[in-house]
Amino acid sequence: MAAAPLTDGAGFTRSYEDALAAAWERWCLRQERLRSAAGHGAGRADEPGLRYVELLLKKGMREEACDRLRGLVGQEPENTAAGYLLAVLRGEDGFPEEAAGLLLRVLSQDPQHVKALNALGTALRQLRQVEQAEACYRNALGLDPSFQQARINLALLLKEGGRLTEAEEELDRGVACDAASVPLRYNLANVLQAQGRSLDAIEAYRAVLRLDPDHLDARQNMLFALHYAPRFGRRLIFAEHLKAARTRPFRPAPGSMATASRPRGGRVRIGYVSPDFRQHSVASFIEPVIREHDRALFEVFCYANLPRADRATERLQGLAEHWRDIHGIPDAQAAAMIAADGIDILVDLAGHTSGNRLPLFALRPAPLQVTWIGYPDTTGLKAIDVRITDAIADPPGEEERYHSERLVRLPRVFCCYLPLDAAPPVTPPPCLETGRVTFGSFNNLAKVTPEVIALWSRVLHAVPGSGMLVKAQPLGDAGVRRRILALFEAQGIMPGRIELDAGQPTSQEHLAQYRRVDIALDTFPYNGTTTTCEALWMGVPVITLAGDHHASRTGATLLTSCGLADMVTTSEAQYVEMARRVAADTGTLASFRSDARQRLQRSPLLDATGVTRELEVVLRDLYAEMRAERE
Incomplete structure (x- = not known):
């Protein structure tokens, strides 16, 4: 029965607004x-x-x-x-x-x-x-000169163009004029992070948070940056995650919870939430899983939080049964959409990285909520029930105390990798032609800390005549290049032994640069993930230094899954010695390349079907356990 006009509050309000x-x-x-008639211009x-x-x-x-x-x-x-x-x-x-x-x-x-x-x-x-x-x-x-929005826009333009030092200088001028400006300080912190200066960026993010404790982006960027520097221990990082979870963005308003249940039976509805359903490293790990999901058991939903689609987006959209665009949609509305879809298991693929939607998870739109792949640590949120990992990345009995989630481990490796279809062919190691060994790193420059450069310099000293190729986008900036070369020079490595490359525009060209590298040196305490997989696919062996938490043990689990556990070291001395031994055996380098892709194709890392089945078993068991507890 239609509501009477007098009791139809919403309808009356709309009519009232329209009348006004x-x-x-x-x-x-x-x-x-009247003004026109009085002689005033329009x-x-x-x-x-x-x-x-x-x-x-x-x-x-x-x-x-x-x-x-x-x-x-x-x-x-x-x-x-x-x-x-x-x-x-x-x-x-x-x-x-x-x-x-x-x-x-x-x-x-x-x-x-x-x-x-x-x-x-x-x-x-x-x-x-x-x-x-x-x-x-x-x-x-x-x-x-006091118009700070123009200054911020100018700095963003300079940052996009790789002119990071100029962007920093511009923002410094702004902060000097307006030290209490949150937008100026936040953008300055981002520019420092883009330069790879994590410690400076962390201090800059802390300055933002002193002015605005609920600044979500600044806090999440700081959490991520804490993983780059060796000086920050597990206890401090965990405490910072718990502190973030107590801030306003993660505290739902009373009555705002969005949980909806549906009758038991039918396929399990699984929803993946990500800003990275695009040409991005996370897509290389989630695409094979979405493709391989058993559709007789799982109904797959994707919730995409991205402003623009690309070819990878279109490909992923074609794999999912249901695609929802949640970019720009407020958390409460997006959570209501997820609840209305009757999602049984909601999976976060971003953690505290850029573009995440963790605040909507705090609204509990699904009965079982999981985090996986996109972030190397706890979220700190009580609303996230489970974090998916493996026993090498997060050894049992050691990491539980630093997680708000329950850790559930896949039996072989926590992820599976999809190599680029159009990857160039593997080439012989360049040392066979040049007569000298070239070490390389294509990792995010934020991972290339002074401590990492000090260890790489020890490797270069241990292998006389060797060189190092460091490839990262910020190296297009002259100031950044000077800083990196100065760090090597402080360790006794002259600039002539170091080649800095700002990167290439396409994935194919990026991968082709591995033809210039004989041996890849991993970063620490934040290992490479996608870069390690790419190097192995291009036939380049990777030497890693394993630490005490997920970010510093990713290299160990990836290499072990490929049968390369001997490339995993546990001390700086072992790292240097392993690099020296591998560099001395050019014959083994050549044979490694010839068998590289077949080795990966036989490994769990590329076993998309197998890893997806293992994931499904874990998720179904967790869901059944959760239902039993609630009944």
């Missing part, structure tokens, strides 16, 4: 007619019209607001305030060319409109007109 909006529009039109009749636009935007009527603004822009004299607002909205809607045209018209009327200059820079940046965008931001700052 109609009355407001009539009043605005009347004021415009350009001066903007205030009531813009107020009405503001009302439309508050009601979510964006298209109507844009139409209204177009009418105001078309008046004579031109309404610059309306033109600026329309340009901002069109830029946000993904029409930067239209936005740029509107902003140029605004600036022709008011060349010192600093907000329009800043917005034009953003539109030009979207149009990939980088030099013109930079000029706009600098012009805005020239007019108003």
Whole structure:
């Protein structure tokens, strides 16, 4: 039965709002007619019209607001305030060319409109007109040095272009003028992290958190950065994760929990939540699992938190039975969507990495919630029940005390890897042609700490005449290059023995660079994961140093699963000696390459079907156990 008008609260409120909006529009039109009749130009009749636009935007009527603004822009004299607002909205809607045209018209009327200059820079940046965008931001700052949004946008532009030192300098100038600015300090911390300066970045993130303890991105970036430096122990890192879990983003409001149950029976509904269903390292590990899931037992949902799709996205979308785009959707709404789908097991694939949706897990949209693959540590959240790992990455009895989740171990290896289809062929080791051994690392530069460089330098001293290729995107910045070379030089390794490479634009070109490397040296205490798999697929042996937690034991579990446990070392002395021994045997290096891909194809690491079945057994047992406990 339909609700009576008097008791239909929602319907009455909408009718009331519509009536108010109609009355407001009539009043605005009347004021415009009165001002026009009084001899004022249409350009001066903007205030009531813009107020009405503001009302439309508050009601979510964006298209109507844009139409209204177009009418105001078309008046004579031109309404610059309306033109600026329309340009901002069109830029946000993904029409930067239209936005740029509107902003140029605004600036022709008011060349010192600093907000329009800043917005034009953003539109030009979207149009990939980088030099013109930079000029706009600098012009805005020239007019108003205190306009910090233009400074942040300029720094982001410089960071995107690999000009990290300039970005840092720009943000330093901003902080010097406004030390209490959270956005300036947060962006400065990100630039420091991008340079690979984890300790400096951690201090910068802490400065942000002193100003804003609930700044989720700063806290999660800091948690991730703590894993790079050897000085931070397990107890401290765990305490920081628990502290993060107590902050406001992870505390659901009363009555906001989204859990929905469904009757027992039918297939288990499993949902994967990730920002990395795209050309990303995580996709290389989740794609084979989604493809191999037993559809007679599992119904697969993917919840994608990414702004733009690519070819990898399209491929993954084709593998999932159900695809949900949750980018830009508030946590409560996304959690309600997941609950409405009747998900039995919800799997986080990001942890505290960029783009994660951990706060929606705090709303409990599924009865069993799991974290896996994307983060090398605990989430710290009580709402996450289980973390999937293996016995080498997280040895039983040692790691449980540093996890808020229950650790459940797959029997062989915690993940499976999908090599790139278009990977170039394996080539002979370059030392056979050059006459000298080249060590290499293609890891994230944040993992290349002073301690790592000190150990690599010991390796280079132990193998006379050898060289080192370090490849990472930040090395395109001259300041970053100088810092890395100085760290090697401080250890007695001259720049002539070190080659720094800023990377290549495509995955195929990236993998092809392994033809320049004889032996890969892993980083510590944060090992490589994707880079280790890629090196092995390209026929390059990897030497790793195993530590006491997952991030520092990933190399050990990957190499062991491939039958290469002898490449796993447990001390710096062993690491140097292993590198010296492998470098001395060029014949073994050549034979290693010839059998590299067959070795991996026989290993658990590439056994997608087997690892997926092992995962399914674990998940079904956990789900049955959870149901039994609740009944």
